[in-house]
Amino acid sequence: MDFLLELLQILVFPGILFAIGLAFVYEWLDRKIYARLQNRVGPLYTGPSGILQPFADFIKLLAKEDVVPNEVDKPLFNALPIFALTLSLTGFLALPIMDLRGVISFNGDLIFLIALMTLICIVIMYSGISSANRFSTVGAERAALQLLGYEIPMMLSAISIGILASSMWVYDIVSIQANSLWFLIGPGILGFAIFVLCGQAELERIPFDIPEAETEIVAGWLTEFSGRKLALFRLTKDVELLYLSGLAVALFLGGPSGPVIPGLEFILYPLYFLLKTLFVLFLLTTLRALFARLRIDQMVNFSWKYLVPLAILQVLIVRVVV
Amino acid sequence: MQEEELQKTEKKSAYELFFDIPVGPQHPALKEPAFFKFRVEGERVVGVDVDVSYNHRGIERALEDRNYIQNIYLIERICGICNVAHTLCYAQAVEQLHGKEIPSRANYIRLMVEELARIHSHTLWLGVAAHEIGFDTLFMYVWRDREVVMDLIEMLTGNRVTTAINTIGGVRRDVSDEAKDKVKKGMNILEERLKYYRKVALNDPTVNARCSGVGILKPKDAIRLCAVGPTLRASGVKNDVRRDDPYTLHDEVPFNVITFDTMDVFARVLVRIDETLESVNMVRYCLDHMPNGDVRIKLPLSPPVGEAISRVEAPRGELIHYARSNGTKNPERYKVRTPTFENLPSVSEMLTSKSDYEVNIADIPITLASIDPCFSCTARMEFRDVSKGKTWIWSLKELKAHCSKSRR
Amino acid sequence: MSMLKEIQKSLFKKKATVLYPFKEREKVHIPEGFRGKIVFDRDKCTSCLLCARFCPSGACEIVTDEKGKRPIFHLELCLFCSQCQEVCPKGAINLTEEFELAAFDRKAFTIR
Structure with a gap:
């Protein structure tokens, strides 16, 4: 029975199916809020207020012709979209949603979660290089450079929370925040800001959408992907958005914890998770609407001049508090 | 290279x-x-x-096959955005062939529509530029506010983009008093919004980062390479056909030639925004000082034998038209020099x-x-x-x- | 930070988009004197053929019917410059404010 329950958890709730469904809804919300901030309407006609639009886009792309150019590295080119999706879904499984611990949960899983994000970026790099396209190559190069920029402050801010909880286990971090309101908003606030900014870079959204900057290098590393592969990459991006906001919630906003009525945890926990991730999503979307795209050198500059020192400061603050 | x-x-x-x-x-x-x-x-x-x-359309040749009236509408389609400048330049050239002056009210209307078109072109450009640096929010806002001037142009001329208002011997439509009030209201909205965009351009850190020190064109190079229009003025060279060789009523209507000396893309953004603000004031001046009278004189279809050159400051820079007539109803040779080609x-x-x-x-x-x-x-x-x-x-x-x- | 204020404002402002073809049709404001679909009055026409002579795009075809020569307007070629309306001495040609001119049938583009 336990095995079956676990399988159900991985496949349906809060596992893969839930992740994909929620990812589509979040993409819709992201587009809707972005449109709202720009005084537009956003998706409108597919489903009520266009809620099915991301899903419809996905289906449409699945049905499109899948072009594989002659010059590409075929095994890599075909496998990379699946790799990317697998990585982001795996990450989602480790997030605490129904419980204070995720479906996958082990001591030290924070390191695993951060490594996953870097791996996704490496997949992106490979997909750019394997495409054998000039725009893709430039995109891959930029993705790698950008990784050098945002990875260190992101890790530092995540690790500072680990130091705060004296553990590298997301479960420990969430429970310590669940037990004390001070840890929830106090020492981690700077880290949260850094994490959200770096998350924006990880997700390649304005102002850090440099690797796929449309007006400069067409679609960057995505240029050669079409049909099913593009659909999978888009889904990856959506799941990654969800995963990143979930991780920010788990690390800085106390995960799914909140005031609960005993016996109703299984409803209230996912509800709190949704509310908190929505808040992070709103922050991410507002950032997207607020700025112009930076140049790659400016991004790396910004990151090493401001984000890294601030992240170190965050670690110091945490050190003093503990 | x-x-x-x-x-x-x-x-x-x-x-x-x-x-x-x-x-x-x-x-x-x-x-x-x-x-x-x-x-x-x-x-x-x-x-x-x-x-x-790419996209050679053979317009200069096609002009020789059509009569002077038909050519207005062909000239207009050289460029959709600066169509007013093109028809104005054409009408001036043909009037020069005829050797006739047009009524003063027509000149006021021509100038007003020209400046409205400049506002529309520059705000369009501002949106496109914002999109090129990935600032989609600014792009959406600018184009939303551009609708104000588009509606005014539509009300005055009967179409949003291809206005077809200038004709040989004057303009095709008069401006009513109601329309004047509406234009005035529109200008107030536009002025407020443009001042806001100026503030955004000056204060936003990412816009500054992307535009300052990029695309530098030194004044010496700008003159050597024959740059025209806002591109030249952003390099600090005071050059504007409206001031140097006034046509319509540009010698009467007061305006400043905007220049910046930082020579980069940022200067070009500010030159265009400031020029739009100048245009707003020029439109207001026209509305206040417009005399009564005819808006059009009748001219014969075939001008006498001769040559004519006319210059107009299009939104993108100096536009030159050359016409040669052999006394028939079709021009013998027509030549257009567009600002983009120069830039x-x-x-x-x-x-x-x-x-x-x-x-x-x-x-x-x-x-x-x-x-x-x-x-x-x-x-x-x-x-x-x-x-x-x-x-x-x-x-x-x-x-x-x-x-x-x-x-x- | 002026951008942040503007963004906050538009979060609660009415959307600028007009949902034109499906809803809010009435909000599309067409000003007086808009140059739209051509309407032709056969009774006023005196067969002077000026419209065809000045039409810049050849949208005016001259045919002969029982009352003599008359124009037929092909909207798929028309530029909507209203030059024909301007030259018509009898006011037989008028450009209306109708602008929804898409059709599946080519015959719908021919104004008799």
């Missing part, structure tokens, strides 16, 4: 790190077909090769890295956009063998070779 020079740079490189990035004929940064081949070393641009000979050499200058400043791949779209390019009016010449149905284009080298052969 020409092909040979590009090859030279290849030989000079110690590392085999150069490769070419094609921008165009189809590229998200370009709204019209043109081809730019950039030689890059990582993110750094070391050379550029420009080819704009293209400056683009390759801006996009080539020098010892003191570097051009990144990321700077390409905004630098290209900074001259407000309109490529469909740049294709100048192509050859057509009617019997074989073949069309081809000669490069300068081939043309020279052909000339020296035929001379022998």
Whole structure:
């Protein structure tokens, strides 16, 4: 029975199916809020207020012709979209949603979660290089450079929370925040800001959408992907958005914890998770609407001049508090 | 830079790190077909090769087959955005052939619509520029507020873009008092919004980061490469046809020639925003000082034999039309020189890295956009063998070779 | 930070988009004197053929019917410049404010 329950958890709730469904809804919300901030309407006609639009886009792309150019590295080119999706879904499984611990949960899983994000970026790099396209190559190069920029402050801010909880286990971090309101908003606030900014870079959204900057290098590393592969990459991006906001919630906003009525945890926990991730999503979307795209050198500059020192400061603050 | 020079740079490189990035004929940064081949070393641009000979429409030849009235509507379609400037320039040239002056009220209306079109063109450009640097929110806001001026143009002329208001001997529609009030209201909204966008451009850190110090064109180079319009003025050269060679009523209506001396894309943004604010004031002046009277004089269809040149400051720069009449109802020769064509050499200058400043791949779209390019009016010449149905284009080298052969 | 204020404002402002073809049709404001679909009055026409002479795009075809020569307007060629309306001495040609001219049938583009 336990095995079956676990399988159900991985496949349906809060596992893969839930992740994909929620990812589509979040993409819709992201587009809707972005449109709202720009005084537009956003998706409108597919489903009520266009809620099915991301899903419809996905289906449409699945049905499109899948072009594989002659010059590409075929095994890599075909496998990379699946790799990317697998990585982001795996990450989602480790997030605490129904419980204070995720479906996958082990001591030290924070390191695993951060490594996953870097791996996704490496997949992106490979997909750019394997495409054998000039725009893709430039995109891959930029993705790698950008990784050098945002990875260190992101890790530092995540690790500072680990130091705060004296553990590298997301479960420990969430429970310590669940037990004390001070840890929830106090020492981690700077880290949260850094994490959200770096998350924006990880997700390649304005102002850090440099690797796929449309007006400069067409679609960057995505240029050669079409049909099913593009659909999978888009889904990856959506799941990654969800995963990143979930991780920010788990690390800085106390995960799914909140005031609960005993016996109703299984409803209230996912509800709190949704509310908190929505808040992070709103922050991410507002950032997207607020700025112009930076140049790659400016991004790396910004990151090493401001984000890294601030992240170190965050670690110091945490050190003093503990 | 020409092909040979590009090859030279290849030989000079110690590392085999150069490769070419094609921008165009189809590229998200370009709204019209043109081809730019950039030689890059990582993110750094070391050379550029420009080819704009796509989409040759043969308008100058077509003008010779139509009568002077029909030509108004053909001239208008050289460029959709600056159609008012084109028809104005054409009408002036033909009136010059006739040797007639048009009524004063017509001149006021011409000037007003010209300035409204300038507002519409510059705000359009501001939105496009915001999109090129990835600032989609600003793009959406600017284009939303641009609707104000589009509605005014539609109300005054009967169409949003192709206005067809200028005609030979005056304008085709009068401005009613109600319309005047509406234009005044619209100008108040626009002034407020434009001042806000000026503030955004000056204060936003990312806009500053992307535009300052990018696409530098020194005044010396700008004059040497014959830059015109806002591109030239952003390099600090005070040059404006409206001031230097006043047409319609530009010597009466007060305005300032806006210049900036930072020579970069940022200066071009500010020049255009400030020029739009000047245009708002000029429209207001026209509304207040418009005399009563006729808006049009009747002129015969065929002008007398002669030649005429007229100049207009189009939103993109100086526009020159040349007309030659042989006394029939069709022009014998008509020549149009568009501002984008003049600005293209400056683009390759801006996009080539020098010892003191570097051009990144990321700077390409905004630098290209900074001259407000309109490529469909740049294709100048192509050859057509009617019997074989073949069309081809000669490069300068081939043309020279052909000339020296035929001379022998 | 002026951008942040504007963004906050538009979060609660009415959307600028007009949902034109599906909803809010009435909000599309067409001003007086808009140059739209051509209407032709056969009774006023005197067969002077000025419209065809000045039409810049050849959208005016001259045919002969029982009352003599008359124009037929092909909207697929028309530029909507209203030059024909301007030259018509009898006011037989008028450009209306109708602008929804898309059709599946080519015959719908021919104004008799």
